[in-house]
Amino acid sequence: MSAQIDQVSVVKKANIYFDGKCVSHTVVLADGSKKSVGVIFPSSLTFNTGAPEIMEIVGGVCKVRLDGASEWQTYGAGTEFKVAGNSKFDIETVETLEYVCHFG
């Protein structure tokens, strides 16, 4: 896992969700595609997806239940999980999570 994302633009305004439980900044690649780098503070949240996503865990620990799944899976630093488009997932942040969300 690389430590940084190179040759991008960063949007100065933050994305703040769930009363600040989730904070991210949007990163725009040369081809116009987007990622976000962010943090989720300890909480239990449900995220809806538009485009498919890959959530890369950079730090912290979370438990995730994808839409339609009955089991929770645990993810820590260096792991990732995929979420289908037009779907959702439940996430319980056990330790403050640092992540990169890759869209599309």
Added chain:
Amino acid sequence: MSAQIDQVSVVKKANIYFDGKCVSHTVVLADGSKKSVGVIFPSSLTFNTGAPEIMEIVGGVCKVRLDGASEWQTYGAGTEFKVAGNSKFDIETVETLEYVCHFG
């Protein structure tokens, strides 16, 4: 004020200070110099500087008292304030602050 910072690398790990009251991501420019894009949630904090800083306010409102000053100044979106190196400043975030910190 530009809406984004172009041609940079973004460090995936976040910088989390003051129990999460301040969250930022480090941005590295082509010349190796650094900025950070971040958020400060409503709070009263004191920041210490190493290098001199320019704090560009992207969103929200804060009151700031520079080291040695007796007066508080209010800053909102589109404004900025400068902080000397090896100094400090008190900041009261009235509304969740989105900022870019320019170092050096």
